[in-house]
Amino acid sequence: MAEIQRVLVVGGTHGNEKTGVQCVKALNRNISQFRDRSYTVGTLLANTSAIEKNCRYIEQDLNRCFSNTLLNGEPQNVEQKRAQEINSQYGPKGDDSATDWIIDLHTTTTNMGLTLVVHQNDKPALQMAAYIQSLIPDAVIFYEDRDPAEDNFLGSIAKHSLLIEVGPVPQGLLRWDIFKLTQDGLFHALDFIERYNNNEIPVLPEELHTYEFIEKLHLPRDETGDICGMIHPDVQDNDYQPLNPGDPLFITDEGETICYDGSEQVFTAFVNEAAYYDQAHGLSLMRKKIVSCGSV
Ligand SMILES: [Zn+2]
Known part of the structure; x- marks a missing residue:
């Protein structure tokens, strides 16, 4: 059967x-x-x-x-x-x-x-x-x-x-x-x-190149929790791209760039996902991971 x-x-x-x-x-x-x-x-x-x-x-x-x-x-x-x-x-x-x-x-x-x-x-x-x-x-x-x-x-x-x-x-x-x-x-x-x-x-293939979820990042928010910025144009539409410490990430409503303050290179995903706005998240950060397809 x-x-x-x-x-x-x-x-x-x-x-x-x-x-x-x-x-x-x-x-x-x-x-x-x-x-x-x-x-x-x-x-x-x-x-x-x-x-x-x-x-x-x-x-x-x-x-x-x-x-x-x-x-x-x-x-x-x-x-x-x-x-x-x-x-x-x-x-x-x-x-x-x-x-x-x-x-x-x-x-x-x-x-x-x-x-x-x-x-x-x-x-x-x-x-x-x-x-x-x-x-x-x-x-x-x-x-x-x-x-x-x-x-x-x-x-x-x-x-x-x-x-x-x-x-x-x-x-x-x-x-x-x-x-x-x-x-x-x-x-x-x-x-x-x-x-x-x-x-x-x-x-x-024996080895698969995959992405593993790390965390979601919040959009810029003011003291009351209101969203007061958005995804930086350098990142918009750029899913699965490397994001290095110091790279532009968000931009405030006043046009001020906010850079990524992490300590190591990560990759972007779900960049400006509409469904994330209920919790004011702007994107997900991922890391690359090689998975063995034959031995899991
Ligand atoms: Zn869905």
Whole structure:
């Protein structure tokens, strides 16, 4: 029997990221093209309340509601309740999950292109990312080794997961280039699973060049906490670029440059992400990390 039996493609985990929602709807209309696969493909629109209102979330980011603690506690808001519904239908999170693989589709307002996010030390998921990168060389891999119990992302309720993040696209609208790039990434991921089940994975690089999250930086804020500056023009649209101590980073409303005050070279990501403004974050800092795809 094939190892991967049930695959779930998810869109709308963030309700204003329309590309994923559109990919799921298009997949539903054309699901017959996957009829002869060794696994079944299901689809899910995750945060239905937020999709209806065209906002990221109603009360809490749904993609932070899938830790064991929140899944097993009394739900405190609409998203925690929805997370528990999804977990009971498609999980339960852990080794007995009914879902073998979740592919969760996201977009970003930043100039990150196609980013493949692997959140656990999971060899098949890293191989999937490497496989997609071999076909779309500009794709970038984010890798973190999270404790599965504490991993609060939706994909963590399946045995394996990959999050596909594509930009730039504004929240709440569709663009063909972003839709197509997302769909290409998704279809390569589904092709990978077929190859995986049939022991037909092509030779992949031994070492993967990935980025690892360090921290988010706040935008300039005044004494009351109001945002009083923005991303410096030298950094705007420059995701995955080196940022050295002393480099321009922010610019105040008065035009004063604020430089990066860290002590070592880092790399930029999620530069001026609209979804970060709820907490006044301006960007993420990353470090490069080489991960061995064969020995994890
Ligand atoms: Zn998202």
